[in-house]
Structure formats: C-alpha cells, structure tokens
Amino acid sequence: MTKEPVAVTGIGQTRHAAARRDVSLPGLVREAARRALDDAGLDWPDVEAVVLGKAPDFFEGVMTPELCLADALGATGKPVLRVHTAGSVGGSTALVAASLVAARVHRTVLTVAYEKQSESNAMWALSLPVPFQPPLLAGAGGFFAPHVRAYIRRSGAPADTGALVAHKDRRNALLNPFAHLHEHDLTLEKVRSSPMLWDPIRYSETCPSSDGACAMVLTDRAGAARAPRPPAWLHGGAMRSEPTLFPGKYFVSPRAGRDCATDVYRQAGVTDPRHDIDVAELYVPFSWYEPMWLENLGFAEEGQGWRLTASGATALDGDLPVNPSGGVLSTNPIGASGMLRFAEAALQVRGLAGDHQVPGARRALGHAYGGGSQFFAMWLVGAEPPAT
Amino acid sequence: MQADPAPGSLTAPLTLSFPFTRSLGPVLGTFLTGLRERVVLGIRTPAGRVLVPPTEYDPATGAGLGETGAFVEVAPTGTVTTWAWNPAPRPGQPLAHPFAWVLVRLDGADTALLHALDAPGPHAVRTGQRVRIRWAAERTGAITDIACFIPDPAPAAPPRPAAPHPGTFPDPVTTLTAPARLDYTHTPGRAQSRHLTALARHELTGERCPACAKVLVPPRGACPTCGVATTDVVPVGPRGTVTTFCIVNIKAKDLAIDVPYVYAHILLDGADLPLHGRIDGIPHDQVRMGLRVEAVWTPGTRHPAHYRPTGEPDAPYTAYEEHL
Numbered sequence: 001m002t003k004e005p006v007a008v009t010g011i012g013q014t015r016h017a018a019a020r021r022d023v024s025l026p027g028l029v030r031e032a033a034r035r036a037l038d039d040a041g042l043d044w045p046d047v048e049a050v051v052l053g054k055a056p057d058f059f060e061g062v063m064t065p066e067l068c069l070a071d072a073l074g075a076t077g078k079p080v081l082r083v084h085t086a087g088s089v090g091g092s093t094a095l096v097a098a099s100l101v102a103a104r105v106h107r108t109v110l111t112v113a114y115e116k117q118s119e120s121n122a123m124w125a126l127s128l129p130v131p132f133q134p135p136l137l138a139g140a141g142g143f144f145a146p147h148v149r150a151y152i153r154r155s156g157a158p159a160d161t162g163a164l165v166a167h168k169d170r171r172n173a174l175l176n177p178f179a180h181l182h183e184h185d186l187t188l189e190k191v192r193s194s195p196m197l198w199d200p201i202r203y204s205e206t207c208p209s210s211d212g213a214c215a216m217v218l219t220d221r222a223g224a225a226r227a228p229r230p231p232a233w234l235h236g237g238a239m240r241s242e243p244t245l246f247p248g249k250y251f252v253s254p255r256a257g258r259d260c261a262t263d264v265y266r267q268a269g270v271t272d273p274r275h276d277i278d279v280a281e282l283y284v285p286f287s288w289y290e291p292m293w294l295e296n297l298g299f300a301e302e303g304q305g306w307r308l309t310a311s312g313a314t315a316l317d318g319d320l321p322v323n324p325s326g327g328v329l330s331t332n333p334i335g336a337s338g339m340l341r342f343a344e345a346a347l348q349v350r351g352l353a354g355d356h357q358v359p360g361a362r363r364a365l366g367h368a369y370g371g372g373s374q375f376f377a378m379w380l381v382g383a384e385p386p387a388t
Numbered sequence: 389m390q391a392d393p394a395p396g397s398l399t400a401p402l403t404l405s406f407p408f409t410r411s412l413g414p415v416l417g418t419f420l421t422g423l424r425e426r427v428v429l430g431i432r433t434p435a436g437r438v439l440v441p442p443t444e445y446d447p448a449t450g451a452g453l454g455e456t457g458a459f460v461e462v463a464p465t466g467t468v469t470t471w472a473w474n475p476a477p478r479p480g481q482p483l484a485h486p487f488a489w490v491l492v493r494l495d496g497a498d499t500a501l502l503h504a505l506d507a508p509g510p511h512a513v514r515t516g517q518r519v520r521i522r523w524a525a526e527r528t529g530a531i532t533d534i535a536c537f538i539p540d541p542a543p544a545a546p547p548r549p550a551a552p553h554p555g556t557f558p559d560p561v562t563t564l565t566a567p568a569r570l571d572y573t574h575t576p577g578r579a580q581s582r583h584l585t586a587l588a589r590h591e592l593t594g595e596r597c598p599a600c601a602k603v604l605v606p607p608r609g610a611c612p613t614c615g616v617a618t619t620d621v622v623p624v625g626p627r628g629t630v631t632t633f634c635i636v637n638i639k640a641k642d643l644a645i646d647v648p649y650v651y652a653h654i655l656l657d658g659a660d661l662p663l664h665g666r667i668d669g670i671p672h673d674q675v676r677m678g679l680r681v682e683a684v685w686t687p688g689t690r691h692p693a694h695y696r697p698t699g700e701p702d703a704p705y706t707a708y709e710e711h712l
C-alpha cells in the first residue's frame with residue numbers, strides 16, 4: 001500500500017519579538033495554533049493528534065512542557081507527542097507529524113514548535129559549567145566561527161560574502177510582518193562595519209534571540225479537498241544525524257546534511273536542485289552558512305556556494321531565492337526556527353507568502369539543522385499533489 | 389537511589405541553579421494578584437465548572453477561558469480530597485518541618501489545589517478533613533502567598549455558589565521568578581578520569597579505537613564512529629597544529645580572559661580529533677591556520693592555560709585539511 005499523500009492546509013505563526021511579555025507559554029503556542037486552524041478552516045475537535053517540538057527543556061526550565069501545554073493545544077483525549085532534536089527540532093517535529101498522516105495513523109495532525117527565549121537563557125543552558133572541564137571559550141557564535149574560517153579557506157570566498165547574506169535576509173524581513181527584526185535603516189555598509197564578535201563573524205551576521213511559535217495543520221487527501229485555501233503537498237522529507245565530534249567530521253559540509261538532502265531529492269524526483277527547486281528556506285543562523293548549505297544541499301558545487309550568493313541568485317528576485325521570509329537571521333525562537341523554515345516553504349508553494357512571495361513558486365525546500373551541525377531535517381513541498 | 393561511580397572515576401558535586409522568569413498571561417496573573425489581596429479566584433468554564441487554580445484554556449474543550457470564562461471568588465476554606473505525608477522537607481518547600489502534601493477542594497470550586505497542610509503528624513490528616521488557608525504575612529503575588537493550609541475546626545458551611553468577581557486589581561502581577569535548582573554528583577567516567585588524572589601531571593593523553601585505530605582526544609570512553617570502547621591510552625602532543633580558529637572580541641560573563649583572544653581547534657601530534665584551546669604568546673592577528681603550538685601549564689592547574697607558538701614552520705594545509 002502506498003503512503004497517504006500529506007498536505008499542509010493550515011499555517012500559523014506568532015508575532016515574533018525579543019520578549020512577548022503579553023503572553024504566557026500556553027498563550028504563545030495558542031496564538032500560532034489558532035492561526036493555523038483558522039487558515040485550515042478547522043477547529044480544535046477536527047485535530048486528531050498534536051506533535052510538539054522545542055529546544056531542550058532547560059531553556060525555559062519547564063520540564064516536559066508538552067504536558068502543561070495540552071490544554072492550550074486542545075489535546076485533551078488525544079495523543080500528544082514531543083520531539084527533541086536540538087535546533088533542528090522544528091523541522092523534525094513537522095516530519096514526525098507528517099509521518100502520522102502518511103502512515104494513515106491520523107487524518108489531521110496539528111504540529112507546533114516554540115521558544116520563549118526571553119524567559120530562558122540559551123547561552124547558560126547550553127554551556128553549563130561541568131566539573132573537571134576547562135571553561136568553554138565561546139558561545140554559539142564562537143563554536144561556529146572556526147568552521148566559517150575553514151569554509152573561507154577551502155572555498156576562497158571573499159570576506160564580504162557573509163555581509164551580502166545578512167543584508168539580503170534582513171531586507172527580506174522588511175516584507176514579512178511576522179519577522180522579529182525590521183531594520184529599515186540597514187545598509188550593506190552598516191553590516192560590513194558592524195562589530196566583529198567572533199572573527200570572522202560580525203554582529204550583523206548573527207541571528208537574534210526571539211520569542212515565538214509556529215504551527216501547521218497536516219492532513220490527508222480528503223482533508224486537503226475540504227480545505228478552503230490551496231494546500232502545499234509533501235513531496236519528500238528526511239532526517240539524518242551524526243555525532244558532534246568524530247575523526248573525519250566535516251563541519252564545513254557535514255555528511256548527515258548531504259545524505260539527508262539526497263534522500264529528500266530522491267523521494268521528490270529532484271535531479272538538479274538548482275533547476276528543480278524554486279525557493280529555499282534554509283536554517284542560516286550565521287550568514288556564512290548560506291553558501292555553506294548551498295553546497296551541502298547540492299545547489300552549488302563544493303567551494304562555489306559563495307558565487308551563487310554573490311551573483312544575486314539567492315536574492316528575492318534571483319533564480320533561487322533563499323530565505324525570502326528573512327530567515328533565522330531575522331527571527332530566531334530556537335525551537336520554532338526549523339518549523340518556520342518548513343512553514344515558509346509551504347507558504348511559498350501555496351502562493352500565500354504575501355509581500356515576500358516568490359512569483360510562481362511551485363517547489364520549495366525547508367531545511368533545519370541543530371546541535372553541533374549534527375541533526376538535519378528537510379522537506380520538499382510542492383503546489384501539486386505528489387505523483388502516486 | 390544512586391549508582392556507584394565506576395572504579396577509578398573522579399566525582400564532584402554539580403549544582404545548577406537559575407532564576408527562570410514567567411510571563412503569567414491574563415488568567416494566572418489575575419489568580420496570583422488575587423492571592424496577594426487574600427482573594428482566591430477560580431474560573432468558571434462554559435460548562436459551569438469552577439477551576440481552582442484557574443487555567444487559561446479549558447482542559448475539557450480547549451476553549452480560551454480568558455475570553456469565554458469568568459472569574460469567581462471561592463472560599464478560603466475547603467476539604468482535603470487526598471494527601472501524602474512528607475517526613476523530610478527539602479529546601480524551598482512550603483514548610484521546614486514535616487507536613488502533608490494535600491489536594492484541597494476549596495468551597496465553591498470543582499477542582500482541587502495542591503498545597504501543604506501544617507499538621508502534627510500523619511495521624512492528624514485524613515481525606516475529607518476540613519482545612520483553611522493560612523496567609524503569608526508578606527504577599528507578592530505568588531502561590532507562596534498561601535503559606536499553607538491548617539486544620540479548620542469549624543463545621544462545613546452549607547454549599548454556596550462561588551461569587552462572580554471582576555478579576556481586576558490595582559497594580560496586577562504580570563511575571564514571576566521561578567528559581568530552579570538541580571543537584572548532581574557528576575562523574576566524567578573512567579576514560580575521561582584517566583585523561584584528567586594524566587592532565588594533572590601535565591601529560592596529554594588520548595585513547596585509541598581498537599576498530600578504526602583513531603586516537604580520540606579527549607577520550608569519552610567509546611569511539612563515536614565505531615561505537616566500541618576505547619582502552620589503549622596513547623600519549624599525544626604536547627605539540628600540535630592549529631587547524632582553524634576564531635578571534636573572540638566579546639567578553640563572556642564568567643570568563644576571566646581579556647578580549648580579544650584566540651579560540652582555536654588544535655590537532656595534537658598523534659591525535660585524530662582536534663581539541664579546543666586558547667592561543668597566547670603571539671599577537672591575536674598573527675595566529676593562522678597551520679600554526680604550530682604547544683601546551684603551556686601554570687603551576688597547580690589541570691588543564692593547559694593556553695597554547696603558544698613553538699617557532700616551527702607552519703604545517704602545510706594538506707597535513708590538517710581532513711580535520712577541519
């Protein structure tokens with residue numbers, strides 16, 4: 001028996017901000033979930049199961065939050081599942097939800113991811129002082145900066161590549177009313193001259209810390225037929241993992257990421273990603289990761305990703321727009337960031353991305369990664385149902 | 389319950405504590421503000437049930453009670469629905485002496501509230517017991533504004549419906565701080581203990597994987613590629629090669645190192661996995677990939693204080709490109 005085709009018929013996200021003090025944690029997830037149901041033309045009883053994701057519990061210090069959020073997500077009497085895969089969790093959460101529909105376990109599933117970073121301390125939660133260990137020398141930016149330097153060495157990318165990406169993504173965010181950062185006055189020159197935090201990563205090339213949530217309604221063929229607005233159809237989805245550190249680990253282009261993309265493309269019948277995919281929402285928390293992921297995902301040959309960025313191909317009016325929503329560089333509620341990528345990809349192929357819509361987008365890639373570049377989750381969605 | 393650490397393992401206490409903050413939202417904020425004013429509020433669901441403590445969303449239907457529900461005031465007296473004796477209270481619990489954890493259904497409520505009952509012993513506690521609130525002298529808008537419950541000798545009053553309450557107070561509470569604390573006994577395990585013990589003698593060691601022969605530094609007990617235990621201790625370094633690095637320009641809160649400094653990945657001679665360290669003894673803007681360095685200890689420290697240039701010619705790119 002073939003899999004049930006999976007459709008995204010509802011998408012909701014919160015207004016993202018540095019601190020959403022106006023809502024509790026339940027209020028935050030509710031805001032996104034309610035919008036997703038409204039988009040799908042459904043109400044709480046129409047949902048059969050809820051799949052929730054977020055970054056580790058220690059971020060907000062609420063242990064097993066899926067239990068206390070069940071009321072807010074209308075989950076009484078229904079299965080609630082929780083997914084944990086560090087920063088990629090928003091993506092893997094959506095894929096777990098999709099698998100429940102594809103396997104015909106449930107017909108309609110609500111999937112939600114969130115982070116309330118203002119009420120947590122990510123820096124602290126991720127770098128607990130451990131006895132006998134030397135103090136960690138740098139936070140997340142410091143962890144990734146040496147890998148960016150390695151990329152620059154291998155590819156010969158010009159020093160301002162990161163600034164081009166940051167400027168592009170922050171300009172795109174101006175077209176996205178939900179984005180956290182709306183830096184109307186930002187210029188390329190301001191990015192280039194922003195403080196160097198972890199050389200080679202500048203301040204304006206790093207993601208913000210946001211409060212926010214994202215939710216999607218995933219449903220089967222019958223559900224899609226009843227939906228009031230056009231669905232996005234899942235054409236391929238995959239997850240891959242690898243250890244944080246091992247001899248031969250290639251941080252510049254991790255094998256788990258390449259394998260994950262290969263699997264998604266095989267499922268979706270993509271043979272030339274650059275040609276076959278119209279728009280990509282990639283998890284780029286530090287701007288240099290755009291060219292790195294372009295290579296890892298097969299959009300460019302190894303060492304050539306920066307040329308794609310420099311050519312303008314990844315701009316909103318380019319032939320492969322990357323992060324038209326403004327991306328993680330403009331909005332980063334950690335646990336939700338991966339799901340936002342997936343949701344934005346779906347919005348694009350539904351034609352519902354508003355001012356940051358890529359005209360005529362038919363196939364879009366959503367991408368998430370997490371941990372020490374070790375957890376990958378991706379999906380490819382299309383405007384047409386998958387061939388069965 | 390605590391398992392003994394493996395023989396030869398180091399152990400040390402590990403305490404994590406952090407004051408998390410919570411935005412309360414409209415319903416819990418009103419409830420906690422009420423406690424500050426010695427008023428216990430519940431919320432009435434569309435089906436007519438009174439929830440105490442109130443919830444933002446109806447557990448039965450998911451309806452938003454902030455929009456469709458209504459605050460009601462319940463009595464400061466109620467009935468124990470079940471209980472458990474706590475013979476050894478821990479720091480931060482409501483009472484410092486032994487007490488009963490109780491679920492109390494306050495008069496006018498349909499659900500029960502978890503709190504402490506101050507009673508002389510388990511013989512003095514029973515399901516169905518009448519209790520009342522003992523308010524804290526200083527109240528801030530927190531569940532601890534109820535210091536605890538105490539036995540109530542008065543007979544139960546005839547049932548009376550909970551009275552509607554507007555739920556508005558001057559100067560409402562909108563956030564609370566929830567301190568969290570976890571106490572562990574940390575052990576790094578046998579392999580890391582061997583490594584750390586050698587480090588105390590200022591010797592750098594790794595462990596070789598019996599399957600792939602890679603030397604892992606610092607060793608974690610198993611090869612991450614092959615999944616088999618490592619047992620052979622191998623001396624590595626003290627010289628090595630900087631494979632990549634960044635220059636840190638922002639000061640970390642609890643790190644006594646002046647910025648800028650160089651945080652580098654260092655492939656020690658004889659190792660197959662770069663470790664992380666700080667480079668010193670060279671201006672930060674002269675550090676480069678391929679720089680040859682060696683570990684420098686300060687007396688009495690276990691870990692190298694930093695790594696400094698050896699003066700050898702730089703390693704060629706091909707010598708370390710597989711370790712980036």
Ligand SMILES: [Zn+2]
Nearest residue numbers: 597600611614
């Ligand atoms: Zn091995």
